[in-house]
Amino acid sequence: MSTSAAFLQLHHGIQKFLWAEGWEELRDVQELAIPLILPGHQDVIVAASTAAGKTEAAFLPALTHLLNQDPPGLIVYISPLKALINDQFGRLDRLCEDLEVPVWPWHGDVGSSSKARFLRGPSGVLLITPESLEAMLCNRGTSIAGLFHRLTFFVIDELHAFIGSERGKQLQSLMHRIERVLARRVPRIGLSATLGDMALAAQFLRTDGKAAVVDAPSGGASWKILVKGFEEKIPADGVPKKNAPESERAPLAIGAHLFKVLRGSNNLVFPNSRREVERYTHLLNQACEEAKLPNEFWPHHGSLSKEIRYETEAALKQKEHPATAICTNTLELGIDIGAVRSVAQIGAPPSVASLRQRLGRSGRRKGESAILRGYVIEDELDDASSLDTSLRLDTVQTTAAISLALENWFEPPATHGAHLSTLVQQLLSAIAQYGGLHASQAYGLLCGADAPFSEVSKDAFAELLRHLGQSEILIQDSSGLLLHGRLGDKFVNHYSFYAAFSTDEEFRIVTAGKTLGTLPVSQMLTPGQRILFGGRTWLVEEIDEPHKTIHVAAAKGGAPPLFNGGGGRVHTRVRQRMRELYRSTDPVPFLDPTAQQFLDQGRSAYHQYQLDERVLVDQGGHALLMTWLGDAANEGLACLLASKRIQAYSNRLGVEITKAGKSLQEVEDHLADLASEPAAPLDELLAHAENLTREKWDWLLSPSLLRLTYASSNIDIDEAMEWLRHTYQGTQ
CATH class of the missing domain: 1.10.10.10 (Winged helix-like DNA-binding domain superfamily/Winged helix DNA-binding domain)
Incomplete structure (x- = not known):
């Protein structure tokens, strides 16, 4: 490494440590980041694939800068996860011990004696969550200037996990408030593996958006991808068909395949809900018992106790026995769980960025490929199959997400919310x-020219x-x-109080005084809307917001919209790619024969319904507006229609419009009218919307402010109006 200019700029104690650890060279991201971070006078974003060495790219120069000060300063590392803090403590402590730089983990599980020692001598590296930093500002307000007097850097890990969220806005505010106390600018270093738009990411890091960017070439492992299709023999009403053996049920078949291909190695399996995590963990544990083998499959999700989560993480880290975690996005971020052979995704991924982050956990050993196994389930087709079933949406959305990830595209950061x-x-x-x-x-403090709000x-x-x-x-x-x-x-x-986000709240679904179950609600609801629950269609009669209850009645006829129960919001680029797949006749190399058959069936339905030419599809009492837009624009279109007193709801296929006795031509006329006039004011667009409360303190907002904050994060009126004008006026 003697020929590396970046290496020669590092503190001699760090050079000595790297030689002792057997480093033969710095990685690309480190070579690029060190000269930018070392002077300590600018914000820097370090973007590189998982396991590319981003943490060292930040800390090697930041520690060098810190050690060159007299007395040494303070680095504040901010993480979205306590488990990630524990990991980073293990990684940094060995290096910093030789440098005589103290490392201070600080979160709810850290003892008070350690925290007291930091408060007596606040220097070195502080590893902290936003919630603990919030508590520090709340409870030690008069001490903040002294505690952070020698602050040299903020290091924000997993930057993408904060962007666009309430927690991210909280983090922006906390850093800004500390800088206001210090009356100086503190350089911020953002680390991430998945940032779709560097300019937007830089704007999130600081409102002026002037960060230097290290966008290191991935140089990562090649990908091996296979998506397997499974046909569900149980129809939508939940009643098993006669003579259909239990073994034919799709989840059982997926569980059996997972057991067959994952046994004996370390893997991550991502179903799309906590309930599905429990289902597949149970199936795989049962398979181990029946085979008289030690258990290799462990659950990991946010509702589990920390002891169970730590047990799963420990099983993945140890080398003696194979272990596979069935998990939610809790293992999507950079917790050190050792080498993972493969990643399995059951159902369409929440987003392309999420899929890319998950796949980055695999193929981290030199010479190994990253392996993705996808599993899609589609209901079998019959004469009564709805349009969404016929189009094979899960298969096509999964294929679209994978194809975009292969092109290295993922969703740009969402930075427009009012929060x-x-x-x-x-x-x-x-x-x-x-x-x-x-x-x-x-x-001035919170909403001034350079403030986060x-x-x-x-x-x-x-x-x-x-x-x-x-x-x-x-x-x-x-x-x-x-x-x-x-x-x-x-x-x-x-x-x-210290957490900006609320814990998941679910609404009870009640009919005639009987509770059907609970459902996480993540989209706007209005009475008259139909939802799917328990395999049946229900009409929303009343929404009792204070008691988190939705009163429903059985619905008759029509094709129900798919109800978003907490999944990711889909970007327009994904829906556009889905349409490209429908239009194409080319086989997709990573689909197995069943999944390819699903895609072919979807293509056949697409042409049968003439969706290349038709924008509006008549479905009896409803018309389906096929926009091929993302969820935010579709919800904007639904609001525009609602302003004309036309019931409309966003769904996976576009916007479902209640005809209420109107002909299809009359619906078309209303859409053309909307395209020819300016969008109504926000208050008018959301005047009849209920259930807009999403975030922790939304209930304390006035009705107009609630509409403002909901629309800023969930609705794209501009994209909706652009689509209307292009479709009904032929203008861009």
Whole structure:
């Protein structure tokens, strides 16, 4: 490594450590990142594939910079996961011990004595979650200047996991608030394997978007991909067909195949829900018992206790026995679980970025390929099959996602949300930090020109303050100082306050006083909408928001929309690729014969329904608007139609429109009218929408602010209007 200019810039203690560890050369991402980070005067984004050495690319120069200071400074590493902090502590502690740099893990499982030692001498490397950093600002407001006096870098790991989320907006605000106390800019280093648009990622890292970017060539493993299709013999009403043996059920067949191909190696299996994690873990454990073999299959999801999750992680890390984790996205991020032979995806992945992140866990040994096994389930076809069944949506969406990942495309970061829920939290937190703030001070701190909520107007902020005052969240003393009200004080002093995100809340589905079950709700609902639950179609009669209950009645006739129960929101590029697949006649090399048959059946249905020419499909009492747009634009179209008092709902195929006695031509006329006029104001578009509360503090927003924050994150009116004008006026 003596010929490496980047290596020669590192602190001699780090050079000595790397020689002792047997490093023969720096990786590409490290060669590129070290000279950018080392001076400590700019923000830097380090993007490279999983296991490419991003962590070292950040810490080798950051530690060199820290050690060149007298006295040494402080690096704050921020992680989305406590488990990732524990991993990084193990990786950094050996290096930093030789350098005599203390490393401080700080989260809820770390003992108070360790935290007390850091507070007495805040230097070295602090590994912390946003929630723990929030608690520090809330509870130690007067000490923040002293604690972070020597802060030299923020290092944000898994940057993509924060972008577009309430937690990400919280993180932006926390870093900004610390910089305001220090009255100086602290360089920020963002690390990620999946960033679709570097300019947007840089804008998330800091509002001016002026970060230097290291976009290292992947140089990673080749991919081996096979998608297997399984036909479900049980029809949509949930009643098994006569003489259909239990072994023919698709999940059982998938479980049997997983057992056959995964035994004896370490793997990750990603179903698309916690319920499915439990199902496949049970099937695979049962297969081990029947074969009289030790268990090799372990569950991992957010509802499990930390002890069970740690047990699974430990099983994957140890070398003596093979282990496979059946997991949700909890193992999608960079927790060190050792070498994984392959990744299995059951059903369409939540997003292309998620698929790419998951596949990056495989093929990390030199010379090994990354292996992806996909599994798709489609209902068997008969004369009564609906359009969505006939189009084989899961197969086509999975194929589209894989093909886009192979082209190295993934969804661009979502940076446009207002995130007013988190603004409520940050306002209460800042008041705790400073012991009170005047309204102008609070607005300048959180919504000023360089602040994370800079798009919030003074009028909207004033409306927020008024509403929080009416709700006893805030009070104002005689001098105009904002203080916590009775309820605000209660909330801020509870440990649950520090998280910007809410735990998953599910709505009970009730009919005639009988609870059918619970369902996570992730899209706008209105009475009159139909949903699928328990294999049946139900009509939404009433939404009881305070009691998280949806009252339904059995629905008759028509093709029900697919109901989004917590899956990922689909991008327009994915739907456009799906349409390209339908239009093509080419076989797809990574599909097995059954999956290829599903694709061929979908193509046949596409042409049978003339979907290349038809935009509107008559389905009896409903018309289906085939947009091939993403969920945000489809929901925008549904809102535009609702403003004309036409019931419409976004679904996987586009927008479902209730005809209410209208002819198809009359529906077309309404769409043409919408295309010829400006979009209605937001309040009008969402006037009849219910169940817009999504985030933790949304319930404290006024109706107009709630509509604003929901629309900013979930609805794309501009794309919807562009599509309408192009389709019905022939203009771009």
